[in-house]
Amino acid sequence: MSRDGGARRWTDERIEKLVGNLLRAGVLISAAVVLVSGICYLWHAGTGAAEYHFFHGEPSPLNSVSGILASLRTLDCRASIQFGILLLMATPVARVAAAALGFYLQGDRTYVVVSLAVLAILALSLSGYWVR
Amino acid sequence: MAIAALAGFVGALTGLGGGIIITPALTLLFGVDIRYAIGATLVGVIATSSGAAAAYVREGYTNIRIGLFLEIATTLGAIEGAILATAVPTSALAVIFGTVLLYSAWQTARPGPVSAAAAAPDPLAARLRMNSTYPTPEGPRAYQVQGVGYGFGLMAGAGAISGLLGIGSGAFKVLAMDRAMKLPFKVSTTTSNFMIGVTAAASAGVYLNRGYIDPGLAMPVMLGVLAGSSLGARLLAAARTKVLRALFGLVLVFIAIQMIYSGLKGAL
Numbered sequence: 001m002s003r004d005g006g007a008r009r010w011t012d013e014r015i016e017k018l019v020g021n022l023l024r025a026g027v028l029i030s031a032a033v034v035l036v037s038g039i040c041y042l043w044h045a046g047t048g049a050a051e052y053h054f055f056h057g058e059p060s061p062l063n064s065v066s067g068i069l070a071s072l073r074t075l076d077c078r079a080s081i082q083f084g085i086l087l088l089m090a091t092p093v094a095r096v097a098a099a100a101l102g103f104y105l106q107g108d109r110t111y112v113v114v115s116l117a118v119l120a121i122l123a124l125s126l127s128g129y130w131v132r
Numbered sequence: 133m134a135i136a137a138l139a140g141f142v143g144a145l146t147g148l149g150g151g152i153i154i155t156p157a158l159t160l161l162f163g164v165d166i167r168y169a170i171g172a173t174l175v176g177v178i179a180t181s182s183g184a185a186a187a188y189v190r191e192g193y194t195n196i197r198i199g200l201f202l203e204i205a206t207t208l209g210a211i212e213g214a215i216l217a218t219a220v221p222t223s224a225l226a227v228i229f230g231t232v233l234l235y236s237a238w239q240t241a242r243p244g245p246v247s248a249a250a251a252a253p254d255p256l257a258a259r260l261r262m263n264s265t266y267p268t269p270e271g272p273r274a275y276q277v278q279g280v281g282y283g284f285g286l287m288a289g290a291g292a293i294s295g296l297l298g299i300g301s302g303a304f305k306v307l308a309m310d311r312a313m314k315l316p317f318k319v320s321t322t323t324s325n326f327m328i329g330v331t332a333a334a335s336a337g338v339y340l341n342r343g344y345i346d347p348g349l350a351m352p353v354m355l356g357v358l359a360g361s362s363l364g365a366r367l368l369a370a371a372r373t374k375v376l377r378a379l380f381g382l383v384l385v386f387i388a389i390q391m392i393y394s395g396l397k398g399a400l
């Protein structure tokens with residue numbers, strides 16, 4: 001009986017609302033971080049045109065999750081833009097996590113497994129597992 | 133930044149994601165290296181998807197169950213594609229992709245089959261509780277999902293293309309849901325938008341770890357796309373499906389020609 005009660009309290013509609021709000025918050029926060037650090041970056045870099053015609057790869061600290069978090073301590077504007085981008089990349093992940101939680105509260109085991117599978121794939125991708 | 137805003141606007145309205153417009157714009161107009169362009173575009177794609185999906189999800193168009201189920205296929209495909217990206221010549225791919233897009237544009241331009249609602253629903257869809265309703269001016273209308281397995285397979289392909297070319301590949305997602313699974317068009321476009329972010333995050337993880345995401349380039353793209361997509365999402369509820377289809381078809385043709393041309397020229 002408690003399962004039915006749970007299902008009624010956690011309707012699809014309510015899960016969708018939760019997910020929607022989460023997305024909006026994530027996007028707004030990451031946009032704010034990127035905007036502020038972007039202004040900071042342009043301030044320091046000046047108007048000198050950036051060199052993007054040839055690929056030379058990001059300096060290694062800025063191409064892994066742990067590296068970005070570590071360079072954040074140096075108050076580098078490029079690092080904090082990258083952190084904002086990381087926050088943005090985290091919103092779809094958080095979205096899937098929220099859906100997993102919602103389906104768990106609904107007692108919908110099939111979709112808990114589905115959400116967790118997607119979550120695992122995303123986590124492996126972000127950790128660089130597939131690259132190394 | 134203006135181009136990114138425009139791309140976000142069109143992307144949100146059509147469920148495309150806008151990435152396919154940003155990459156050619158960055159490479160062809162500004163001469164940016166394709167690898168930087170792909171990295172920045174992926175970030176823009178996530179921004180479009182999340183920015184627009186937030187609005188759709190609350191309005192009740194998105195089918196989260198279908199989205200999540202199909203995401204198993206798209207994320208695995210995306211990672212596969214992102215890893216393959218260095219091995220396969222992109223110029224050849226651009227031509228194939230452009231050709232497929234032209235075909236999709238032709239498919240979309242044709243009027244939808246009238247018998248769609250009368251066909252037998254997929255028993256797998258019922259077991260996975262995918263059948264749902266969507267809001268219309270006359271109140272919620274129910275719909276049945278078909279071809280779940282077929283759609284799943286198409287999604288793996290869509291994910292691979294997304295990872296390979298750094299786009300949302302919303303065109304294929306919409307086609308898979310609209311044609312194979314017979315979802316209402318607005319449900320297809322919004323659910324596609326929901327999925328694009330997750331798919332792009334999966335390939336962006338691979339690209340980030342390879343150093344293809346540059347903060348200086350990703351920053352204006354992301355902010356521009358966000359501005360455009362929030363505007364596009366606001367307009368969708370008022371837009372008519374027929375207009376959307378025409379717009380969608382036009383965008384496909386435009387991109388297809390772009391892709392084939394730059395592929396043949398060896399610019400991609």
